[in-house]
Amino acid sequence: MKKISLLIICLGYLLVAGCAEKSSITAVVPGAMVTDGTIVFEATGKAALADVDDPLARVKAEAAAATTAKANLLELIKGAQIKSNVVVADLMYQSSKTTATVMGWISRAKVTIAETPERLAPGSIVVAKATLTLDMADLANLQPKVLTLTE
Secondary structure, three states: OHHHHHHHHHHHHHHHHHHHHOOOOOOOOOOEEEEOOEEEEEEEEEEEOOOOOOOOHHHHHHHHHHHHHHHHHHHHHHOOEEEEEEEEEOOEEEEEEEEEEOOOOOOOOEEEEOOOOOOOOOOOEEEEEEEEEEEHHHHHHOOOOOOOOOO
């Protein structure tokens, strides 16, 4: 009986000592990297260069890629509202339309444009990356997700 009691006490001590050594709990945030209470969200956006003869074509493509990256970042953080319609006529599929809506503003996102050659060909792709770093308090203050399911 004493051996069993001693064994239970030793196992209890090992269990408590093992749990006590884990001093930090890492939160899981979908689509983000979490380290030491800091959450980093990253998203990319792409845009095609429309017309190489336009002197502002590169600037326009970079702005479009940056805007797409911010929209993707916002969708990652808040979610999106999805709506779809399917049109059937004469018992046959005619068309379908799906839209994803994201509403919000991200003021502290850092946007970087990937290095691109000085001369771009028509249809070249410009890539932008948006990064937002939050702490746990900032994440808790974000509005609830926009994603809703309706019947």
